[in-house]
Amino acid sequence: MTVANDHTNEVIVVNGLKTQFGDFVVHFGLDLGVREGEILGVVGGSGTGKSVLMRAIIGLKPPGAGTVHVFGQNFYEANEAERLAVERRWGVLFQGGALFSSLTVAQNIMAPIREHLDVDEELAKDMAALKISMVGLAAEAGAKYPSELSGGMRKRAGLARALALDPELVFLDEPTAGLDPIGAAKFDELIVNLKESLGLTVFMVTHDLDTLHAACDRVAVLAEKKVIACGALGDVRKTDHPWIQEYFAGPRGRAALAAGVA
Amino acid sequence: MTDSAVHFDIDVVDGVLRLLPKGDWRARHLGPIDSRLRDFSDDSVGRELVIDMSGVTRLDTTGAMMLQRTLYACDSRTSDSEIISADPAQAALLAQVRDHLAPCHVAPFHPNPFLAVLDRLGQGAHDALNASMELMSFIGETLSTTVRVILRPSRIRWTSTFHHMEEAGLNAIPIIGLMSFLIGAVVAFMGAKILRLFNADIFTIELVGISVLREFGVLLSAILIAGRSGSAFTAQIGSMKIREEIDAMRVLGLDPMEVLVLPRVFALVLMLPPIAFIADLLGLVGGLLVAWGAMDISPALFMSRFEEIKMMNHFWAGLIKAPFFAFVIAVIGCFQGMEVEGSAESLGQRTTLSVVQALFLVIVIDAFFAMFFLEIDF
Numbered sequence: 001m002t003v004a005n006d007h008t009n010e011v012i013v014v015n016g017l018k019t020q021f022g023d024f025v026v027h028f029g030l031d032l033g034v035r036e037g038e039i040l041g042v043v044g045g046s047g048t049g050k051s052v053l054m055r056a057i058i059g060l061k062p063p064g065a066g067t068v069h070v071f072g073q074n075f076y077e078a079n080e081a082e083r084l085a086v087e088r089r090w091g092v093l094f095q096g097g098a099l100f101s102s103l104t105v106a107q108n109i110m111a112p113i114r115e116h117l118d119v120d121e122e123l124a125k126d127m128a129a130l131k132i133s134m135v136g137l138a139a140e141a142g143a144k145y146p147s148e149l150s151g152g153m154r155k156r157a158g159l160a161r162a163l164a165l166d167p168e169l170v171f172l173d174e175p176t177a178g179l180d181p182i183g184a185a186k187f188d189e190l191i192v193n194l195k196e197s198l199g200l201t202v203f204m205v206t207h208d209l210d211t212l213h214a215a216c217d218r219v220a221v222l223a224e225k226k227v228i229a230c231g232a233l234g235d236v237r238k239t240d241h242p243w244i245q246e247y248f249a250g251p252r253g254r255a256a257l258a259a260g261v262a
Numbered sequence: 263m264t265d266s267a268v269h270f271d272i273d274v275v276d277g278v279l280r281l282l283p284k285g286d287w288r289a290r291h292l293g294p295i296d297s298r299l300r301d302f303s304d305d306s307v308g309r310e311l312v313i314d315m316s317g318v319t320r321l322d323t324t325g326a327m328m329l330q331r332t333l334y335a336c337d338s339r340t341s342d343s344e345i346i347s348a349d350p351a352q353a354a355l356l357a358q359v360r361d362h363l364a365p366c367h368v369a370p371f372h373p374n375p376f377l378a379v380l381d382r383l384g385q386g387a388h389d390a391l392n393a394s395m396e397l398m399s400f401i402g403e404t405l406s407t408t409v410r411v412i413l414r415p416s417r418i419r420w421t422s423t424f425h426h427m428e429e430a431g432l433n434a435i436p437i438i439g440l441m442s443f444l445i446g447a448v449v450a451f452m453g454a455k456i457l458r459l460f461n462a463d464i465f466t467i468e469l470v471g472i473s474v475l476r477e478f479g480v481l482l483s484a485i486l487i488a489g490r491s492g493s494a495f496t497a498q499i500g501s502m503k504i505r506e507e508i509d510a511m512r513v514l515g516l517d518p519m520e521v522l523v524l525p526r527v528f529a530l531v532l533m534l535p536p537i538a539f540i541a542d543l544l545g546l547v548g549g550l551l552v553a554w555g556a557m558d559i560s561p562a563l564f565m566s567r568f569e570e571i572k573m574m575n576h577f578w579a580g581l582i583k584a585p586f587f588a589f590v591i592a593v594i595g596c597f598q599g600m601e602v603e604g605s606a607e608s609l610g611q612r613t614t615l616s617v618v619q620a621l622f623l624v625i626v627i628d629a630f631f632a633m634f635f636l637e638i639d640f
Binding site for chain 2: 088101102104106107110113116117118119120122123125126127128129130131132133134139140141142143144145146147148163165166193196197198199
């Protein structure tokens with residue numbers, strides 16, 4: 001299975017990406033396309049560079065070779081204004097939420113709003129309240145500091161901040177890791193819901209088989225420094241690669257499949 | 263106004279208020295019209311309202327929220343108000359937003375400013391009392407752990423102790439030496455200039471000797487170490503506290519006092535005296551060179567005068583304070599580190615506090631020593 005060469009409706013196009021830390025090569029000749037309006041789940045074993053791929057796409061890890069285009073723009077060659085324009089169109093949820101610890105949740109969400117939009121305090125507050133409610137947090141959570149929140153609430157707050165500017169593209173780094181199964185299922189539901197109502201494109205790094213079944217339209221598998229399979233879950237599962245077979249045919253993979261079918 | 267620009271028109275059809283939003287209703291364009299829309303909804307509270315979406319080209323959650331908010335504000339009781347001519351995507355977005363209009367709290371609730379000031383005053387006094395009690399108990403714990411560890415020397419963490427001796431002690435010597443040298447030179451210069459008026463240049467030697475040996479050498483060393491290492495101790499231990507490393511140590515049966523605090527305390531207590539000694543020497547060298555260069559007091563004369571006036575007394579009076587200063591700096595650094603909680607802001611506050619408190623206590627202890635030495639004629 002190869003990545004389609006037709007890039008017309010692809011929001012993210014990665015071509016021949018090579019990333020490395022010193023002599024250690026993480027990706028080599030990696031190709032990936034993310035289509036508009038889909039939820040793409042990126043899976044792979046620990047250390048295959050899922051998070052590094054995300055960082056390469058969002059401009060935090062300059063590639064050694066190859067190109068990354070987001071919204072048709074090569075981020076690493078763009079000038080300041082073009083970068084800013086792209087940054088305003090995406091939202092990022094980091095693994096631990098990465099909330100600013102000296103600001104309350106509401107202030108965290110208002111930070112990008114104040115920075116990028118010409119809105120007064122009242123509207124910014126309303127926008128923050130809307131986002132807090134949409135990600136399923138209680139109104140009281142707005143006044144809390146990140147250190148007072150549980151892990152799940154922190155992730156929701158991080159998502160609310162990622163959604164603050166109504167992005168078209170959202171990056172999620174292991175959104176359900178560390179959540180209890182009920183919380184994780186609700187988070188999946190939330191993401192699908194938001195995608196439907198806001199028309200989001202979602203790039204999601206995950207370990208969670210249930211999330212793949214519940215939320216993802218397509219799945220990309222990272223192994224051997226590249227994307228070894230990319231497509232609908234059913235097709236990817238049939239790929240004849242030892243890691244993929246072990247991943248999907250293992251006890252957890254079967255359980256998730258059974259749950260997905262049921 | 264062009265078609266794509268955001269605005270809204272108001273119309274009345276059969277006595278029913280009609281809001282006609284036009285253009286691109288996305289957050290980036292909505293800032294300027296928000297207050298006008300608020301005024302409109304304030305003016306039309308209780309009236310039936312129809313929102314006609316036909317003129318809206320783009321819509322995002324912010325636009326949808328503002329329209330739903332207006333609808334809700336105008337007419338929250340009857341269900342006659344409605345939104346018409348929305349395309350399916352817009353309708354879905356509007357429906358999604360409708361359930362999420364509740365305002366939220368932005369910051370923790372504050373009472374009126376006067377009460378808040380009283381509250382902070384009381385809280386501050388209470389905290390200060392608590393903090394000094396806690397500091398006392400921390401000092402006690404440090405001492406008792408020290409005794410316990412000294413009784414079983416195998417428990418002393420030598421690697422860590424030597425690491426901190428190098429980091430906090432050895433590496434600080436160049437900067438402390440340079441500072442002390444300059445201070446010695448400056449004191450000699452100032453002294454020489456004024457003492458010459460009384461034809462008493464020779465007393466420059468006493469001035470430099472006594473001030474450097476008794477106070478400047480050790481005090482400068484302590485101040486620099488407090489700024490350099492006390493703060494570092496707080497930051498190191500504090501960030502470990504934030505990442506729950508301290509808790510991990512406790513449950514693994516490692517005593518943070520033994521693993522983190524004692525090596526740092528030992529390292530400073532062992533290193534500050536030699537540092538102060540080097541600072542003394544370089545301070546004297548600074549004074550000596552100035553005396554030699556500017557006043558023709560030869561080094562030999564400088565030295566012989568030293569013996570005459572029993573400089574060793576002053577030397578010991580200075581150096582004996584070093585371990586006490588070191589203890590206070592290290593203990594406060596570690597204590598403040600342990601008090602860090604949660605946020606990066608708390609870490610910053612505690613680091614500042616650690617330096618300020620350490621310096622304050624160093625000066626207080628210095629004053630006590632001065633009074634004590636005065637009483638016993640040392």
